Amino acid sequence: MGSVEVENKNVPEEEEVNEDEESPIEQVRLTVPTTDDPSQSVWTFRMWVLGLVSCVMLSFLNQFFSYRSSPLVITQITVQVATLPLGRLMAAVLPTSKWSLMGRKFSLNPGPFNMKEHVLITIFANAGAAFGNGSAYAVGIVNIIKVFYGRKISFFASWLLIITTQVG
Structure with a gap:
């Protein structure tokens, strides 16, 4: 007897999933999609x-x-x-x-x-x-200048000190 090949076009082929995109954590794999919805x-x-x-x-x-x-x-x-x-x-x-x-x-x-x-x-x-x-670490410096040394420091100088220490 010969074999009969049946082709079913209604069954979608399994999508290939890149294993690099799959999370090793099961809970993440089940809840986070690996595809993007651009809409x-x-x-x-x-x-x-x-x-x-x-x-x-x-x-x-x-x-x-x-x-x-x-x-x-x-x-x-x-x-x-x-x-x-x-x-x-x-x-x-x-x-x-x-x-x-x-x-x-x-x-x-x-x-x-x-x-x-x-x-x-x-x-x-x-x-x-x-x-x-x-x-930010420099907030402590501004506090020390004001509290322990009793000196005044302007808002602009304080802001500049804090920003420069955070960015650098």
């Missing part, structure tokens, strides 16, 4: 507002609480948890109408709040949290 907006009004506010607030609050004898540290995880409902609220409340500015069209609400926006907001928050290492 999701990234640089949105929501991302900039929530990202900048979270960065500034986290930086301020951690610096404020660092003066306590047992400092309270607020991490970027707190912001990550708090910004998800805020982003979804903004997606529900902001207007979807489009405006034109300098020949480019934009909208305050380009669609549903997505994972890409949430990741960028978390990156902003991480920058404000000083990566868990506390405030």
Whole structure:
């Protein structure tokens, strides 16, 4: 008897997955897609507002609480948890109408709040949290100049000192 070959065109072929893109951690493999959805907006009004506010607030609050004898540290995880409902609220409340500015069209609400926006907001928050290492080292220098030496230092000089030590 001869063999009969049956061709089934309805069954999709398995997609080839690059093993370099696969995470060795099972939970990550199951929850994080290895493909990108280019239709999701990234640089949105929501991302900039929530990202900048979270960065500034986290930086301020951690610096404020660092003066306590047992400092309270607020991490970027707190912001990550708090910004998800805020982003979804903004997606529900902001207007979807489009405006034109300098020949480019934009909208305050380009669609549903997505994972890409949430990741960028978390990156902003991480920058404000000083990566868990506390405030900038030069803030201590400014405090020592004012408290222990009783000298005045201008805001501009303090800012310049802190920025130059952080950048270098």
